[in-house]
Amino acid sequence: MGKNLAIQIHRLGDLLDQSLMCWEKEHNAPDIRGENTLEILILKLHSLNFEIWHLEEQLRGKDIELSEIERVLRRTERLNSQRNKMIESIDMEICGRLQKTKGSAKRKYPNSESLGQIIDRLSIITLQIFHNELVLKKLKSRHQATAVENRLLYFQALREHLFNCFDKYERSVLEKDYNMIQFRAYKIWSSHRS
Numbered sequence: 536m537g538k539n540l541a542i543q544i545h546r547l548g549d550l551l552d553q554s555l556m557c558w559e560k561e562h563n564a565p566d567i568r569g570e571n572t573l574e575i576l577i578l579k580l581h582s583l584n585f586e587i588w589h590l591e592e593q594l595r596g597k598d599i600e601l602s603e604i605e606r607v608l609r610r611t612e613r614l615n616s617q618r619n620k621m622i623e624s625i626d627m628e629i630c631g632r633l634q635k636t637k638g639s640a641k642r643k644y645p646n647s648e649s650l651g652q653i654i655d656r657l658s659i660i661t662l663q664i665f666h667n668e669l670v671l672k673k674l675k676s677r678h679q680a681t682a683v684e685n686r687l688l689y690f691q692a693l694r695e696h697l698f699n700c701f702d703k704y705e706r707s708v709l710e711k712d713y714n715m716i717q718f719r720a721y722k723i724w725s726s727h728r729s
Contacts, residue, residue, distance in 0.1 A: 547654070548698065550574065551581055551661040558585055559665070573628050580621040580651075581658040587614050588662050618655070625651035633709065653701050660694045 567578045590611045594604060626649045667687050674680045 547577065547657060548661075548694070550577065551658060552665075554578060554581060555585065555661060555665050558582070573625070573632075576621060576625045576628055577654055577658075580618065580625060580655060581661070583614055583618045583621060584655070584658045584662060587611055587618065588659075588666075590614070622649065622651035622655050625654055633705070650701060650704060653697055653704070657694060657697050657701075660690050660697070664690045664694065 567575060567582055590607050593599065593607050599607075629650045664687060667683055667690065671680060671683045671687065674683060
């Protein structure tokens with residue numbers, strides 16, 4: 536099962552890239568339905584990050600009304616709450632798979648990073664790469680293009696690094712060096728609306 540999970544994670548880059556290209560053409564991320572397999576959960580998380588990204592782009596717009604800013608911020612807050620729940624669901628799915636693989640033996644060290652959080656960062660970095668590539672195609676100035684190309688190289692290296700971290704983390708959990716703990720995002724404060 537551990538190797539199975541690693542194979543799925545190696546496919547993750549293609550899954551994130553292909554879904555993003557499709558969604559950008561449609562200018563909308565679909566409502567992803569289906570059995571909560573790891574792949575579906577990852578697509579749901581990526582879809583939430585896609586929507587949050589585009590809402591934040593609206594906020595950076597020049598001619599945005601105050602009422603629209605408030606609407607976008609409320610929508611972003613709800614989506615971020617769903618995003619945290621989706622990261623937890625991914626962690627639960629991965630924990631369940633790993634637990635079936637290795638049993639309940641105690642490991643030496645706890646880990647403070649969850650695999651769901653790594654997948655979330657991979658999703659966001661994929662969005663950054665995609666949008667920087669779009670910007671690069673539109674630039675006329677070589678100086679500006681060089682800055683974007685350097686940023687792209689950084690994001691691509693970071694994405695590769697995170698794939699490697701995921702693999703190392705998974706191997707460590709399987710070899711019983713680390714605990715895989717499901718992290719819950721508890722909201723410390725809440726806005727009270729009258």
